[in-house]
Amino acid sequence: MSSSVERALHILVELASGPATISELGRRLDVHRTTSLRLLRTLEDERFVRRMDDGRYRIGPRMTTLAQAALEGLDLRAAASGHLRELGDRCGHTVHLSALDGSRVVYVDKVESRHAIRMYSRIGASAPLHATAVGKALLARLPTDERDRLLGEEPFPSYTANTRTTRAALDEDLARAAERGWALDDFEHEEFIQCVAAPVFDAAGRATAAVSVSVPRMVVDREGLLALAPDVSATARAVSEELGWNQT
Structure with a gap:
């Protein structure tokens, strides 16, 4: 798995526990702010995350759709x-x-x-x-x-x-x-x-x-x-x- 994909997945896992700022994510994941920002912008473009008015990021609607599809498919x-x-x-x-x-x-x-x-x-x-x-x-x-x-x-x-x-x-x-x-x-x-x-x-x-x-x-x-x-x-x-x- 590429480092970028792995870091993006780690960001999604962190945001699953609640909204966070770029700085908070960088500290938790030991990732430089510019790297976090680049990954977050890509995830936001694809609607996997959403930037809130206070600057924090949260899980976006596409993740919700994927999660619902995964749960419905469980046997x-x-x-x-x-x-x-x-x-x-x-x-x-x-x-x-x-x-x-x-x-x-x-x-x-x-x-x-x-x-x-x-x-x-x-x-x-x-x-x-x-x-x-x-x-x-x-x-x-x-x-x-x-x-x-x-x-x-x-x-x-x-x-x-x-x-x-x-x-x-x-x-x-x-x-x-x-x-x-x-x-x-x-x-x-x-x-x-x-x-x-x-x-x-x-x-x-x-x-x-x-x-x-x-x-x-x-x-x-x-x-x-x-x-x-x-x-x-x-x-x-x-x-x-x-x-x-x-x-x-």
């Missing part, structure tokens, strides 16, 4: 695929990527477990929000009115003795999930399967998907499952960043 499954497989390689268990589908979650991608005893699931299958780790990871990040709409009236369907069928019990669990950043399915949907899941955020900061690891009771105990939570959360963050999410 959740494609953005997540590599990260899901890396997680599967590290833990050896079933990994799912799930997304909201009406009032349920649907599995949009899957990495199979290396163990002979594994969870049965298939891409395209759906599951209830209130009884799955992926569903609860999403519900925990939704505003109350949207949560109300998705859950409907209680009691919620019971799948096992552990399913939370009342709103009070579910809300308590969701509060814990929001606080720690991940949700747990404690044999609530299937009697022999436990899961941990973390939400995936889009560029607007909305929780639109979730990453999970699912393991049978006889393969990993509860302590072993909880030990996977940091890695699941890190994978969900990596996918979120691929989708344009910026935590700061």
Whole structure:
């Protein structure tokens, strides 16, 4: 990459955090004022930056157009695929990527477990929000009115003795999930399967998907499952960043 192109890209990255003067950009990037001015004029001519009335420069309309086009072109499954497989390689268990589908979650991608005893699931299958780790990871990040709409009236369907069928019990669990950043399915949907899941955020900061690891009771105990939570959360963050999410 040529030095001019590299410096121009660095200028755009700096301006993404807020307007700046020529002098400020020169100090941050260790570039001479005349070089900064030359690059800024070229970027301004192409509408990548815009000079404000106070002399500072900011991101221009062409950058906004490019950013919007890039975000619209992102595919959740494609953005997540590599990260899901890396997680599967590290833990050896079933990994799912799930997304909201009406009032349920649907599995949009899957990495199979290396163990002979594994969870049965298939891409395209759906599951209830209130009884799955992926569903609860999403519900925990939704505003109350949207949560109300998705859950409907209680009691919620019971799948096992552990399913939370009342709103009070579910809300308590969701509060814990929001606080720690991940949700747990404690044999609530299937009697022999436990899961941990973390939400995936889009560029607007909305929780639109979730990453999970699912393991049978006889393969990993509860302590072993909880030990996977940091890695699941890190994978969900990596996918979120691929989708344009910026935590700061």
